Amino acid sequence: MDNTSKGKTILPLSRVKKTIKMDKDIHSCSNASVLLISLATEMFLKRFSQKAFQITKINKRRTIQQKDLADAVRKDDQLEFLTDVIPSKM
C-alpha cells in the first residue's frame, strides 16, 4: 500500500503529545500510544484526502478545495466528527 517503514511516524511526536495533553480527562498516555495515535492520524489524513478527491474529480478539477472537504464530511458517516471543523461557505 505505501512505502513508509513500519513503526515510524513522520508527524512530529512532540506536537501530537501536546495535542493529546490538551485533554484534561486524559491522565497519562504511554509513548507507544502517542506513536500509534500519530500513525492513525497519518492514515486518517490519507483516507480523508482520498474521499475529498473523489468529489474533486466529479467536479473535473485537479485542485482539492475546501468545499470538497466539506462535501466529503457531509456525505460520510465516518467523517461526521469533523462537521464543525471545516467551514462550509453558504
Add this chain to the structure above:
Amino acid sequence: MGSKKEEKVLIDDLLLPKSIISRIVKGVLPPKTMVQRDALKSMSDSATVFINYLASAANEKALSNSRKIVSPQDVLSALDDVEFGEFREELNEHFHAYEALLKEKKIKSSVISEAIDTDEVHVGKKARIDSFLQVKEVTNKVEEIPQPEVIEARETIEESLAQAYVDETITSDVEESDEANEKKDEVSNRKSDTILLATADGEPVVSETEDESGADLSDQN
C-alpha cells in the same frame, strides 16, 4: 458544542507542519494534484481534531478498565469506536514493528554500555549482562566499535530511546508538582512556631490558648 471557537484558537498553536500534511496527502493522490491553501489548513485542523477524538476514545477504554494510563491496546480497540476500525490491522502491524525496533535499540544500548564500562556498572548490571549475552549470540560487532564513537552513539541511542521507551508515560507533571507543593506548605506550617490564622479552607482558626495569643489573632484579623 459551543466551545468550538475557543478550541480553534488553541488548535492554531498546535498545527502540524503544513509541509508534512502536504506530503502525506499528496502521497496518495495522483501526481499534479494540488491542494488549495485553505483546504490544507482545514486538513491540518482535521488532523488535530482526529488526534483528540482518538485519544479521548482510547482514554475511555483505559478508564473502563480502571487504568489511568492509555495503552496501545486502548488505542487499537478505540478505533472501532471512532468508526475507523479499518485501520486496526495496519496499525497493529506498526505496533509490532515498533516493539521490534525498541528491542533492537535496547540491546544495542546495553551492549555499548558494557563496552564503556563506567561507574554506572552497578546499576542494572544484571540486565545489561543478560542483554549482552543475548547480543553475543546475534552479533560480534562490539569489539569493532572504537571508544569515542561509542560514547556519541550511546547518547544518540539513549535520546531516541527516551522518546520511544515504552515504559515512559506522559503525566500531568505541572498539576502533580503543584499539589505536592501545597501539601509541603501545610506540613511545614504545622511544624513551625507560627500561629495558623486560617485553615486551607479559609476558616479562621480559633485559638483556645492564652489570651495574649488570642489578642494577637484578633489584631491580625
